[in-house]
Each structure stands twice: as C-alpha cells, then as structure tokens.
Amino acid sequence: MRKKLQKVLVCGSFLWCSSIFAATPKELFPTSPVIQKQVDFWERIFTDFKSNEFVLHDRDNLAVIIGSIKVPYNINAKAGNMSLPIISPDDEIESYRQALRRFVAEGPIARHKGKREAEIWNAYSKNKAIRSLVSGKATLRVQGGLSDTFLAASQRAELYLPLMEKIFRDAGLPTDLTRIVFVESMFNLNARSKVGASGFWQLMPGTAREYIKVTRKRDERNSPLMATRAAAGVLRSNYNALKAWPLAVTAYNHGQGGMKRAVAKLKTKDLSEIILLYDAPSFGFASRNFYSEFLAAAQVHRERLEGPALSRLADENPDKG
Structure with missing residues (x-):
C-alpha cells in the first residue's frame, strides 16, 4: 500500500x-x-457575511443576492469553533419564497406589494434577470455566511x-x-x-x-x-x-x-x-x-x-x- x-x-x-x-x-x-460570477459570490460569502447571517440568493444566477437575514448568536452552543445562531429564520425565508411566487402570478406589478417584493425586484432588475423572475425560473436558495x-x-x-x-x-x-x-x-x-x-x-x-x-x-x-x-x-x-x-x-x-x-x-x-x-x-x-x-x-x-x-x-x- x-x-x-x-x-x-x-x-x-x-x-x-x-x-x-x-x-x-x-x-x-x-x-x-x-465561473467568475460564482467566484465573486463565494468571495462575498467568505468575507462579507458572518455565520449568523443567512444570505438569500438565486440558486442558478449567483450574481443575484436579494439580501441577508441576521440572527443572534447562541454563545452557549458550539460547533467546532463556530457559535451557532440562536434561532432559525424559517418564517422570514418563507416570506421571500411567497414573494417570489407572487411575481410569477402577478408579473412586474408585484414589486409594489410589499418590502420583500421590492427587495426581490431590485436584486433581479439590477442584474437584468427580470425575465427569469416573472417566468418562474427563479429559485431562492439560502447560504450561511462564512467570514x-x-x-x-x-x-x-x-x-x-x-x-x-x-x-x-x-x-x-x-x-x-x-x-x-x-x-x-x-x-x-x-x-x-x-x-x-x-x-x-x-x-x-x-x-x-x-x-x-x-x-x-x-x-x-x-x-x-x-x-x-x-x-x-x-x-x-x-x-x-x-x-x-x-x-x-x-x-x-x-x-x-x-x-x-x-x-x-x-x-x-x-x-x-x-x-x-x-x-x-x-x-x-x-x-x-x-x-x-x-x-x-x-x-x-x-x-x-x-x-x-x-x-x-x-x-x-x-x-x-
């Protein structure tokens, strides 16, 4: 051997x-x-977002970062050298998923329906990806920060x-x-x-x-x-x-x-x-x-x-x- x-x-x-x-x-x-679009995304994950931040982005177009959800740390729970977030932001993430579905059902007018919809519209329009947003091809993914x-x-x-x-x-x-x-x-x-x-x-x-x-x-x-x-x-x-x-x-x-x-x-x-x-x-x-x-x-x-x-x-x- x-x-x-x-x-x-x-x-x-x-x-x-x-x-x-x-x-x-x-x-x-x-x-x-x-590949560079992916590299840019991971550089941001490694430098801009901490482990108590959940980054919401388009799964297939990593240039589209909608925003992030920050939660408190639980200083009593440890995973290796990383402190764990004290709560899971599942409900807040689901509100973004619902907002995405609203664009498929209602089209561009959905951007006026609320804060989540406005954030999503801004992220996709900034990256010239409105077509994927309103056609139902946009898929939300959540990535934990790693800085x-x-x-x-x-x-x-x-x-x-x-x-x-x-x-x-x-x-x-x-x-x-x-x-x-x-x-x-x-x-x-x-x-x-x-x-x-x-x-x-x-x-x-x-x-x-x-x-x-x-x-x-x-x-x-x-x-x-x-x-x-x-x-x-x-x-x-x-x-x-x-x-x-x-x-x-x-x-x-x-x-x-x-x-x-x-x-x-x-x-x-x-x-x-x-x-x-x-x-x-x-x-x-x-x-x-x-x-x-x-x-x-x-x-x-x-x-x-x-x-x-x-x-x-x-x-x-x-x-x-």
Missing part, C-alpha cells in the same frame, strides 16, 4: 512536473464569465499549510490545490459528514483506502499528513484521467466517473458548458460550484487573509464566545 502511494505521488515525467511549476495559477485554474469561520480556518491553516504545500510540491502538484481544504472542512480536524467522509480532506472510506489505512482501529483520514498525501493521489489521478484542472478539481466533489460521464455526454471539457448544460441528479449545486468555491477560497486567503489583512479581519471579527 505504501509503495502504491509513493508511485502515485512521484512525477510521471520531468517535463510534466516542470510545466506545472512553470505555469501561473491563472493558467492552471482558468475562469470564464460563468468568521473562514478567518478562524485561516488562522488554523497556518499550522498545516507549509507541510501540506510541500507534500503537493513533492508530488508535482500545484500547491494552490491545498486550499480545497477550506471548502471541504475549513481546517476542522473533527469534520465528519453524514455520508461518511472524514478529516481535513473529507475523504470517503472507499476512496481513501486506495492510498492510506482506513480501518476500525486506524483511520488515517484524520491525520492531516496522511490525508493530504491521499488527497494528492486522488487529485493526481483525476488530472491524469481528465487532463484539465477545472475538471479534476470538480471531480474531487462529483467523482472522477461522474465527470467522465459529463464530458462524454456533452462532448466538451469546458467546465462552464458543463455547469450550464449538464443535467444529472447527482450534479447539484455543490458540484457545480465546487471549482469556483475553491478558486474563491484560494483568492481570499492569498489576498485578504495574509499578513496585515489577517490581523485586520481578526479585529473586525472579535471572538463571540
């Missing part, structure tokens, strides 16, 4: 490794208007990123890929998912066993070092199969087989086209946004949460507990 892991992490050729290290992040991880969560994760990451980057560098992989951990677990050592994923990298047992030990007695997914080596193996395998980092990164969430099916069905390796056109029950919001969320996390950490910016945000986000 160890030998297999070593073989996966060793560069297949000197030229391949050289091309990776010579390329810039923008060349390795390209964007497009479709304070991201700040805490960035502080924890300083302990791990140097070694994680070395592992990826030694494997011939772009070190920016280590920022996937922000998306997967926010560097929470205790992260567990309902479907069985575990650790920093939220590896599933079957996937992880290809590279590390996962047994009842020993689960190396919960070792940042071993899990990072396994994740490097997964990402390298994804890239070898898909030949493009946007697809390989998305495959980390959607699965290598799933991305192969998307490419085969649409006959394209353009992730933007896949995001817009691929229709599969398993290719939901998380998969469509995974690459963009990774790009946003890398960007925020690089430009806003290093050095003086990290200290500034710490001052702006004092400890709630």
Whole structure:
C-alpha cells in the first residue's frame, strides 16, 4: 500500500512536473464569465457575511443576492469553533419564497406589494434577470455566511499549510490545490459528514483506502499528513484521467466517473458548458460550484487573509464566545 502511494505521488515525467511549476495559477485554474460570477459570490460569502447571517440568493444566477437575514448568536452552543445562531429564520425565508411566487402570478406589478417584493425586484432588475423572475425560473436558495469561520480556518491553516504545500510540491502538484481544504472542512480536524467522509480532506472510506489505512482501529483520514498525501493521489489521478484542472478539481466533489460521464455526454471539457448544460441528479449545486468555491477560497486567503489583512479581519471579527 505504501509503495502504491509513493508511485502515485512521484512525477510521471520531468517535463510534466516542470510545466506545472512553470505555469501561473491563472493558467492552471482558468475562469470564464460563468465561473467568475460564482467566484465573486463565494468571495462575498467568505468575507462579507458572518455565520449568523443567512444570505438569500438565486440558486442558478449567483450574481443575484436579494439580501441577508441576521440572527443572534447562541454563545452557549458550539460547533467546532463556530457559535451557532440562536434561532432559525424559517418564517422570514418563507416570506421571500411567497414573494417570489407572487411575481410569477402577478408579473412586474408585484414589486409594489410589499418590502420583500421590492427587495426581490431590485436584486433581479439590477442584474437584468427580470425575465427569469416573472417566468418562474427563479429559485431562492439560502447560504450561511462564512467570514468568521473562514478567518478562524485561516488562522488554523497556518499550522498545516507549509507541510501540506510541500507534500503537493513533492508530488508535482500545484500547491494552490491545498486550499480545497477550506471548502471541504475549513481546517476542522473533527469534520465528519453524514455520508461518511472524514478529516481535513473529507475523504470517503472507499476512496481513501486506495492510498492510506482506513480501518476500525486506524483511520488515517484524520491525520492531516496522511490525508493530504491521499488527497494528492486522488487529485493526481483525476488530472491524469481528465487532463484539465477545472475538471479534476470538480471531480474531487462529483467523482472522477461522474465527470467522465459529463464530458462524454456533452462532448466538451469546458467546465462552464458543463455547469450550464449538464443535467444529472447527482450534479447539484455543490458540484457545480465546487471549482469556483475553491478558486474563491484560494483568492481570499492569498489576498485578504495574509499578513496585515489577517490581523485586520481578526479585529473586525472579535471572538463571540
């Protein structure tokens, strides 16, 4: 097993490794208007909204942010390093859903019916998306804010990123890929998912066993070092199969087989086209946004949460507990 892991992490050729290290992040991880709209949304989630804020937005057009609902923190309830909101704003969210339905039933005149309708109209008209609003194609989604969560994760990451980057560098992989951990677990050592994923990298047992030990007695997914080596193996395998980092990164969430099916069905390796056109029950919001969320996390950490910016945000986000 160890030998297999070593073989996966060793560069297949000197030229391949050289091309990776010579390329810039923008060349390795390209964007497009479709992807950039998603990146902009996730940057705002990571920087503008705290964990006690619920952001209301259009599920398919992330440029449309209707507003946010802020609730008090419950300082007695903790989830990792995050304080939980004291109440759920379900009733208020439902009032926005009702307002959306009113536009379908009544058309543009609904914007005069109340505060919620006015907010919705302003958000959609600002982004030239009125047609989707009145045609019933607009779907409301709620996203929790993550600015304070991201700040805490960035502080924890300083302990791990140097070694994680070395592992990826030694494997011939772009070190920016280590920022996937922000998306997967926010560097929470205790992260567990309902479907069985575990650790920093939220590896599933079957996937992880290809590279590390996962047994009842020993689960190396919960070792940042071993899990990072396994994740490097997964990402390298994804890239070898898909030949493009946007697809390989998305495959980390959607699965290598799933991305192969998307490419085969649409006959394209353009992730933007896949995001817009691929229709599969398993290719939901998380998969469509995974690459963009990774790009946003890398960007925020690089430009806003290093050095003086990290200290500034710490001052702006004092400890709630």
